[in-house]
Amino acid sequence: MNVLLHPDRLLPADPTTRAIARSLYASVADRPIVSPHGHTDPCWWGENASFSNPADLFITPDHYVVRMLVSQGIPYEALGIGEGARSDPREIWRSFAANYHLFQGTPSRLWLDHAFSTVFGLIERLSSENADAQYDAIAEKLQSAQYRPRALFDRFGIEVIATTDSALDDLRWHAMARESGWKGRVVPTYRPDSVVDPDSDNFGANLDRLGELTACDTGTWQGYLDAHRARRAFFRAMGATATDHGHPTPRTANLSEVEAAALFARIRSGKARDDDAELFRAQMLTEMARMSVEDGLVMQLHTGSFRSHNAGVHARYGRDRGFDIPVPVSFTLALKPLLDAVGMDPRLRLILFTLDETTYSRELAPLAGAYPSLRLGPPWWFHDSFEGIRRFRERVTETAGFRNTVGFNDDTRALCSIPARHDVSRRADSAFLAELVVTHRLDEGEAYEIALLLSDGLAREGYRLEQGDT
Amino acid sequence: MNVLLHPDRLLPADPTTRAIARSLYASVADRPIVSPHGHTDPCWWGENASFSNPADLFITPDHYVVRMLVSQGIPYEALGIGEGARSDPREIWRSFAANYHLFQGTPSRLWLDHAFSTVFGLIERLSSENADAQYDAIAEKLQSAQYRPRALFDRFGIEVIATTDSALDDLRWHAMARESGWKGRVVPTYRPDSVVDPDSDNFGANLDRLGELTACDTGTWQGYLDAHRARRAFFRAMGATATDHGHPTPRTANLSEVEAAALFARIRSGKARDDDAELFRAQMLTEMARMSVEDGLVMQLHTGSFRSHNAGVHARYGRDRGFDIPVPVSFTLALKPLLDAVGMDPRLRLILFTLDETTYSRELAPLAGAYPSLRLGPPWWFHDSFEGIRRFRERVTETAGFRNTVGFNDDTRALCSIPARHDVSRRADSAFLAELVVTHRLDEGEAYEIALLLSDGLAREGYRLEQGDT
Amino acid sequence: MNVLLHPDRLLPADPTTRAIARSLYASVADRPIVSPHGHTDPCWWGENASFSNPADLFITPDHYVVRMLVSQGIPYEALGIGEGARSDPREIWRSFAANYHLFQGTPSRLWLDHAFSTVFGLIERLSSENADAQYDAIAEKLQSAQYRPRALFDRFGIEVIATTDSALDDLRWHAMARESGWKGRVVPTYRPDSVVDPDSDNFGANLDRLGELTACDTGTWQGYLDAHRARRAFFRAMGATATDHGHPTPRTANLSEVEAAALFARIRSGKARDDDAELFRAQMLTEMARMSVEDGLVMQLHTGSFRSHNAGVHARYGRDRGFDIPVPVSFTLALKPLLDAVGMDPRLRLILFTLDETTYSRELAPLAGAYPSLRLGPPWWFHDSFEGIRRFRERVTETAGFRNTVGFNDDTRALCSIPARHDVSRRADSAFLAELVVTHRLDEGEAYEIALLLSDGLAREGYRLEQGDT
Structure with missing residues (x-):
């Protein structure tokens, strides 16, 4: 007997609710996996090694x-x-x-x-x-x-998967996958943190490299912005439909061009003042949003993680070793400059993620339930779990509805966990919907439609994957 | 078949719990509506037009x-x-x-x-x-x-409804309703934000107008306070039992009379310093609390909404267009000056509202579970919903009990939603009480008593509506 | 009929879940009470008066x-x-x-x-x-x-109880209890707030007294630290396995020895600067952690209560009168200096408590789910309740698991409530575990093992009570 996977796992205890949830889940269990945000290694898809x-x-x-x-x-x-x-x-x-x-x-x-x-x-x-x-x-x-990556991709029923890639990446593995004749759709995501965050390692050298790659003068503010435009175009040509921004805080700014150029000059010349790094990141979020208005790339914002919390662990074992710890975050004032600039523009799509669950009902749902440009990303990282998903839906839905969310992200570098994570999400959403049905907050027919949206429809629409290069 | 309203909507899924909840709900479903805080247009009640x-x-x-x-x-x-x-x-x-x-x-x-x-x-x-x-x-x-307003008032079973009215309002519609011979009880609420908040539009002119209306010298601190006293007396004479204060933050202050007069003088003469507007609002909450001790008006405090978040929406479409977004709030230190001054006085009643649900268990329940002057208002705005009410009761009850809350506010300008909102509240509270009964945290007999309190008893008592002018 | 105690109280409504919960609870209902943190009066145990x-x-x-x-x-x-x-x-x-x-x-x-x-x-x-x-x-x-204390101790099935004692206490009642021939295990806890917090009453005199008790020169930084070492040794000899630290905030610091000595000198000589008291408390947490590494005493940190919120109540009725109100807290940055210094040392055990439930999933579970030195204390004070325990387990378990928590603390000075509190905790945990079993997140056999851990196993292990003096 397989003790590992009970067919009713994660479905509600109450028999009537469980029956509804089971049926909702069955209707989406075999839907294709749309994975618009994750961290699989592009090399897997390019090389397809064991x-x-x-x-x-x-x-x-x-x-x-x-x-x-x-x-x-x-x-x-x-x-x-x-x-x-x-x-x-x-x-x-x-x-x-x-x-x-x-x-x-x-x-x-x-x-x-x-x-x-x-x-x-x-x-x-x-x-x-x-x-x-x-x-x-x-x-x-x-x-x-x-058990090679591409065989697993097919077996898992993945329709499309996005990787996350440095702005400086040559996307060679993506090219190799495309050129191989393999039919799997793997798209890159433009992640420019290393050329946007003055606190990142080798920031100056990264900007030099950005200039080389694009033949733009990254010694000037406008040249630097043009370089981003060029790289975004390259990523789009390689199939990207989205950008991703990992910032310590969600602060945004909307400086005049003169102020922004001066800020850039201070940073580029090593004369940054105390708050300049944070201000530059803030300004760049608004610049990226403006570029998204132009080129249609969906913008993702992940904030609120204090990276590499323990100095000794960082020094000895490096990054991503389990010591990234969340801090309190507030979006309302932080996003205002960006949203005043382009938040009402229907061409912008900005997807927000949080590690501070207090923002779900207090800020994120009210913001996404008002701004046409905003959508809420799924529960992230520590909250990508049954209880995390339940809390998200319970806190967000009443104010933002379902259609201001974008379905699920597996967000993982653990390839074999991708089907598991989508399965947990589909079960948790089915459980939530069944609860709404049994308490007569939703008709059963509506619940089936929404289950479909949450399993893959909203991910496809939210990340503009229909419009992307296929 | 009516698909819109299932008789068991919002009641718990578990059959035993649902049966108890259904019975609790039935016992209060037809109770009169006591609506001590809302935004219906007084003109409806005065003119009674279609x-x-x-x-x-x-x-x-x-x-x-x-x-x-x-x-x-x-x-x-x-x-x-x-x-x-x-x-x-x-x-x-x-x-x-x-x-x-x-x-x-x-x-x-x-x-x-x-x-x-x-x-x-x-x-x-x-x-x-x-x-x-x-x-x-x-x-x-x-x-x-x-389908005229007064007919709906009667049909909805409204016992009393409070409107929210500027301190400068002449309450003519209230007078018209009273003089019409109609028996419906409509009472005003003293909302002095426009003459308390130095950041409000036309603040100076508003103070001039306040002076005219009261024959008080609103050029001086004491004259200004006297003008408030006069307007409060007028509102009381027109049936008011409460005041309402919409402040960005819950900050309070308790300056000496000399300091307060100097602060007022700076603001009145256009020489306000950076923090003066906030400090003045803070001081005025304490002054209003002192006046409540004198005249018995129940004081309501609504804080934590960042109004008109998007500059363009505000400029083009005005206020109250769905772009008021909550910010984090903390009450513990903010209320201390007011509470040190009059918080232990049994004549004061101060009802607190929040949009930051993190304050329910962390601050509001501990405060209301200690201070005799404090009561907790119902879940507000984004949280006036089934899940919102559940979170409120789950987080507040264990520390503050039921009697430090004041039942329900419909808080609405949407007349036809008033019965719906009270119905949701009664169902949500019945669901919560049934859960306590079925888990043996409350006897069934007690639950019926509390359901009655939550449906209208605590609203009547909490807002001193028995003592009000009828 | 006894209406006070239903045998199924606090167990879930759903019949299947309740049956599992009932059975889990039955397996731990009669387990001994391990009470590693509380406030019973040592005099009770020493004098054993009615x-x-x-x-x-x-x-x-x-x-x-x-x-x-x-x-x-x-x-x-x-x-x-x-x-x-x-x-x-x-x-x-x-x-x-x-x-x-x-x-x-x-x-x-x-x-x-x-x-x-x-x-x-x-x-x-x-x-x-x-x-x-x-x-x-x-x-x-x-x-x-x-009905004398020791008889109740035995009747309640207490295996061990810890009191909380000032660093200056002579532990005479503990000595009397030990010397009486009574077999009950009562251990002290080293609580040095009065000689660590410069804002406490009579701080200078307390330090003088600390010097007298230890024959250390508490006029110097090193002498002062030695005095702590001496008192900790005395407490350990009297059976203590833990220290307890009640600080307004969780801020820690790791100054150089020169800076720390200078800070101590400023405070000792009455020349403290604005932030010095807070900085000193912060530094002392790190010093205490270092001493814990040396002597093995488990360190507890309780923060985030604003004590004696109302000035009049404090003046008239004293401390601990129900007017301690929580404030927002954040641990991530605050604890970093201490954790950088000794957080990866397996000899340190630091148990964290919070009154701000927003930190459960945002900070505490991620911290305890990474640092080998950290454990999470049970829901504290206002949250030591059925709903509070549920929220704790729901928010903490997915990130930190069960073994990074330390079971239950009754934390009480109300002797007769000790069995009641442990009973509520065991019921609430059984309810939570049953929910995991019925939704197939945990096998039933595992749930029994974990129930045992949560009832007393983790308390014994977490507070190193096996290693303590018996």
Whole structure:
């Protein structure tokens, strides 16, 4: 018996509600996966090489998994991270298996069990006892052609997937995938943080490189903006329909051209004042919004994460090791300059994400329920979970409705978790809709229509994927 | 079959809990409506003229409806708002009907369906197909005497309704209603924002006018305070039992008389310093609280809305167009000066409202669960909904109990939604109480008593409506 | 019939879920009480004298009870508090009984009813009618040996209880209890606020006293730190396994030794600058964490309460009268200096508490789900309730799991409520776990294991009580 995946998982306890939810879920369970925001490695799609081993696939690169193990005293080195770390993947797998109980009650467990079961055919919960057997079973499958990235893409029913790519990236893997004759639709996303955020490593060199790539003079404000335009055009030509902006805060600004040019000059010449970096990021959000009005790229804003919270962990093990911790955020005043400038323009689409759930009902739903340019991204990161999705829908829907949201993002670099994450989302939304039906807030027929929108319709529409290059 | 109103709507899914909730709801469904805070137009009650057409009644003035349509790209002009706007109400109605699906899952839909069904006898959900027929049905009824404001007042079972009126208002419509021989109880509320907030339009002229109306010297601090006293007395004589204060923040101050007079002088003479406007509003809350101690008017404080967020919308379409967006608020330190001054005085009653739900359990319930002067207003604005009411009761009750709350406010300018809103509130409270009963946190007999309090008892008591002029 | 305690109280309404919850609860209902953080009076355990009367036991010292009565207009004096207060305990009891309905829907009622029923054998709900009879019944029992503190300790099944004690305390009552031959395990907790917080009353004199007690020179920074080390050693010798720190904010600092010594010198010499008191508290949290690394004492941090909010209440009736009101808190940046210094050290254990529930999912779960030194304390104070516990588990578990929490604290000075509080916690956790089981997020077998951890296992482990002096 497969103990990993109960067919009614995540559906409401009340029998009447569960029956409705089950039926709603069944209507969308097999819908294609539209994945407009994520972090799969473009190289997978370009090279289509086999994955090396179970630990590399499931443990080391997954910051959800790593941080939980670290939080209970397992050293990074035991997980294969850092200097002098353990290198035998089977040993890493055994540590993971011995501590698999730590994931009880977490979305990681749902995702992992789903992948173990549906992708690798395992039916027992991972433990020290079966660690070696499960390692062998996965490792063996990884060698077969059916477990290469493109085969998994097809098997998972992915219609389109977006990667997230530096503004300086040459998108060679995207080109390789397109030129290979493979039919899978993989599109890049323009992520210009490294050439927008003066606090990023090598910012000056990055701007020089931006100039080289575009033949624009990134020593001047207008040349710099033109360089962005050129790169955006390149990304669009490669299939991009969206940009993505990871900023510490949602602050925006709308300086005069003279002020903006002076600010740029101060930063470019290393004479930045105290607040200049933040002000520049703020100004650039408005500039990016203006470019989106021009070129139609959907703009995504992810804010509120304090990256690499622990200095020692950052120094020793690098970024993305599970130590990015949210801070309080407020959007209302922060977004006003941008929204005053272009917020009522129907050509702009700006999708907002938050790690501070207090903003759902207080700010985000009221903003998205008023501005035609705004949409709300799905629950993000720590909140991409059953309870997180429930809180999002409960707090957002009454003020913003369903159509000011954009369906689901899997947002992951863990390939095998993609179907699991969309499945959790479809189940959680079905549960929410069933609750509305059973309390007569929605007709059953309407619930089916909305379930379809939430599973893939709103993602396609919200990210303008119909209009994108196919 | 009427698809608009299921008799069990909003009641819990679990059959046992639903049976208890249904019975609790039945016990209060027909209780009189006590509406101590709202925005109906006094002119309706004074003149008792017919409403002009369905679009004017249901769409154009309802910022909940307008903002949702605007958020999905319908221009204000298509809704009859702004220069050169569409003027045919039937056309406006058709746009609304064609987009009625946008309100799925929102309280607006519950309110509208309730009004369409119970007030106008419609039984189908509004759509493009039936838009004209429903328009005609409503338009025809609006011409009959039974659909004039006072007839609706009686039909809705309204025991008393409070309007919200500028401190400078002559209350002529209230006088007209009283003198007409009509028995309906309509009372004004003293809302002095335009003569308390130095940032309001024409503040100086407003103070001059305040002086004229009261024969007080509003050029001096004491004369200005006396003018408030005089206007409050006038409002009381016209039936008011309450004041209402809409401030950006809940900040209060308790300056010495010398400091306060100097502050007033700076503001009156146009020599205000940076923080003076906010400080003056803060000081005036304490002054108003002191006057409430003297004259017994219940004080209401509504804070935390950033009004007219979009500059262009404000300039082109004016205020109250759906672009008031909440900001984070904190009461604990902000209210201390006022509460140190008069917070323990049993004669003061101060009712607090919030748009920042994080304050429910963190600040408001602890404050109201300690200070004898404080009561909590019901969920406000974006939170006046099923989920909003549930969150309020779940977060407030354990710390503040039921009796530190004041029942329900419909808070609306949409006359036909008044019964709908009270109905939602009674159903939501019945659902909450049933949950407490079924989990044995409350005896069933107690739940009936509390349901009665929440439906109208606490509103009457909380707003001192028994003591008011009848 | 006993109307006070339904056997299924707090268990979910859905029959399937309730059956699972009932069974989970049954498996832990009789587990020993491990109480690692609370405020029972050490004198009770040392002297083991009878409690004087029902009002002294249940009303006057219970700030939950007092504040609710005060909030509804009952003066402190009627509760026996303040100059010229009523002194007849029976009269105080009658006021309480007449207003017992105020506690409907609150945890106080659950706790009181549980104590009345299980400790004193009462079966009717308290009211004016039965006030005298219940008073007599309780008063009579209080005279018997079975109702002395140590007898209750045994009857309640307490395995270990921690008190909270000033760093300057001589722990004489703890010594008396140990020397009496009684087997009950009562341990002190090192609470150094009065010698760490420069804003506390008599801070200078407290430091002098600290010097006398330890023969350290508390006129110097190093002497002062040594004095802490000495007192911590004394507390450990007396059985302590933990320290507790009540700070207004969670701010920490990590100054150089020179800076810290200079800061100490400014404060000690009365030349503190504006921010020095806060900075000193911040620095001392890091120093305490370093000492915890050395001596293994578990560190608890309680922040975010604005103490004695009303000036008049504080002046007239003193501290702990129900007027401590929470303020917004943020941990992410505040804790960084401490965590950069020692946060990755496995020898440190720092347990975090909050009154600002917005930090659960935004900051605390991400922090505890990453740092090996961090654990989350249970819902605190206003949130130590059914809904509070539910919110905590729903917001924390998905990111931090179960094992980064430390079970339950009763945190009370109300002796008879201890079993009630642990019972509420066990029921609430059983309800939460049953919900996970019925939605197939957890296997039933796992739920039993976790129920055991949450009832007492994690408290014992989290507070290192196995390692403590027994």
